[in-house]
Amino acid sequence: MDVKIKVKKYIHDNRNQTVTLLQKLVQERSISGNEAPAQEIVIHHLNHLGLKVDVWDPDIDEMKSSPFFITQRDSFSNSPNVVGVLEGTGKGKSIIINGHIDVVPEGERSQWTSDPYSGEIIDNKMYGRGTTDMKGGNVAALLAIEAIKMSDVQLKGSVIFQSVIEEESGGAGTLAAILRGYDADAVLIPEPTKMKIFPKQQGSMWFRLKVKGRVAHGGTRYEGVSAIEKSIAVIQHILKLESLRNERLLNDPLYKGVPIPIPINIGRIEGGTWPSSVSDLVTLEGRFGVAPDETMENAKEELENWISRLAEQDEWFKDYHVEIEYFGARWVPGSIELDHPFMSTLSNAFMNVFEKDPIIEASPWGTDGGLFTQIKQMPTIVFGPGETKVAHYPDEYIDLDELFRCAEIMAYTILDWCEVNE
Template sequence: MANFKTRINQWIKDHREEGTDLLQRLVQAPSTQGNEAGAQAIVAQKIREMGLQVDIWEPDGGELKKHPYFYSPRSEFSNSHNVVGVMKGTGGGRSIILNGHIDVVPDGDRNQWDDDPYSGAIKDGKMFGRGVTDMKGGNVSLILAIQALKENGIQLKGDVIFQSVIEEESGGAGTLAAVLRGYKADAALIPEPTNMRIFPKQQGSMWFRVLVKGRSAHGGTRYEGVSAIEKSMTVINHIRALEEKRNARIRDPLYRNTPIPIPINLGVIEGGNWPSSVPDLVKMEGRMGVAPEETMEQAKNEMAEWLLKIKEVDEWFKDHPPVLEWFGARWVPGAIDVEHELMNTLVNQFREVAGQDPVIEASPWGTDGGLLTHVGETPSIVFGPGVTEVAHYPNEYILLDHVFTTAEIIALALIQWCGMEPLQDEQDAVLASNEDK
């Protein structure tokens, strides 16, 4: 066994320049929503050269729209391809999906960037640029892991399905399209930016809107009206109580360092239109965290039932109940058993390569892992080299060392998970030894 480990380690050392160059070219191809074609072409060419069976297609918006888990601000995906590359196993091993998204969020205010957001500039072992951490660095780790196996003549028994998908940042339509195209596996790994922590659980989330009613009056006689702003304070406190109740149920040690495992965030408030009038309507919008153990529907129902109970807090709401709406984006939660064999595999190989125990936590945000788990029936782990803190921020960067260490861990994990045919030279050695006898 030491043999192939040494080879992989050496191969990755020898291919740092090639990997760095690939990552830089990917960062320099700005793949914001609708502009993924350039970066996907680089990916497709690379995996074709590596000898994978390549599948490229434009997701069918019409078909996707019918699916209950579809969400995107668009339903037309011309020139926004998904790219999948399959390395078929020899048979008898476990299969795996390696999923990474190619889309990046917009670069925002360019004045906040020290360099061009798509420079791919390298300083002090870091590469900079939009998407380098979220998650082109992780994608390169996947590619290098597969390439390391290929070029060292390592044959796996199980299938490896590499996916470069669109739309993760906008609701997961790319991964959903891959699931609907039939791609499933025994497990999945998604190298989103976790700072190399291992996330067997991911918080899901949904957006909601609450409309709070009041009754208008002139501000000089405000006591003749009912302020929707004051009533909103009651609603906010009521929602806080729900958050407390929901989080009190969560006792999973994965959350021991998380103050609020599934927060309910109120992000937007807007109400009233005249300083001298008592406001009769306030609109609030927020994000409800969804636990890995619950369904979106359960969470929705709990919120709806809880809001109905507010009439017990304040009689006003009997005749003027808050109106609850679900809108916009939602991210399905994900969970895999911490004793799942892929977890053990990943932890083992992390220790092997990094020489220390990995941090295992639950993530506070969703990934496409929720869709893979709940729609694709493929339990998923999130583990990647990117820097969590700079995702979506100016001067996004990644530590190049982490890209290569992650590639090595994943390569070894693939061998352990999928199973490996004896190496040709080992076979030769066995044959030679037999001949000797």
């Protein structure tokens, strides 16, 4: 029997136990710091498949020297990274499939229709935090590897499956895997792209602006300067920068039809202490989208220069500078050449399953992919099942059919890329 038919049949026949595995993973609330129980399930499964398993707690001291290291944590003790290797016989191209095990917190429970950690299935969709982002993608990858392993196929190149921590807070888990020496000829990250192929990934960084005013009693507010009114000017100024930066991507085919390829989102505002006082400080916090072929440094420089130009339109800002700081998470951008062989391997696998061309776009958000390309020049593609729009939101879900089709595509990709040893 043709290998691909065998693999396809295996995937079809093993849907139920795959659903059970995903359900078990979703039922573990693997937010940052609480990844161990979910990783235990992954470890158990990898051992069951007979892969070579590597489990370690990333070492903060070791990572600190990397300019790509970012964390809000003091330690990753009891937050293991897990890697399972299906070793090739040699002379083939290797692949890393990288997925994160951490999920963002569920938020306000009242906004969920049911328990965010139930893994409940309705109409062939599994609901729960992490179904789409990205335990579904991880399970699809595991099923692809299992299907190959159980079909008695020997690959020339190795398949390295990575279940990493800390993607949601800037990529310390993937960085640790890279620093541990894991390397491959290509990387696939099954983040929820809704089965679109993302050869370019947007980077992003968080920034904080402090806009100053001068306090006064609200009854004589003309004696003060409202930081709230000044922050309106700052927000409008930033919207102009967003327009300028996005004009440059107008002709990029991967951003065709995307209204704002690299948005600057001001997501939080807070200022003033008392309704009856003129506020003397407003803090704005936002996410700054970084273009796939831009560096973080250039992006920061452009933001800083732009903010300093506020003084040209209002003298106030000359004496009361808007302060900028960067904080929290950060994802470096990444990209692979569109004519790279790994692109055609994946596209062919897609066409095999769907019998149509894949949609190729650039990602609207950052992933760990940028780390692979920027640190080790590993060609990386983001492609996976799941609904981007429900990631991080209540009633997150994944379409199980999509998950199984993705497993098929991943299996074909592995077979073609790593090559079968006849």
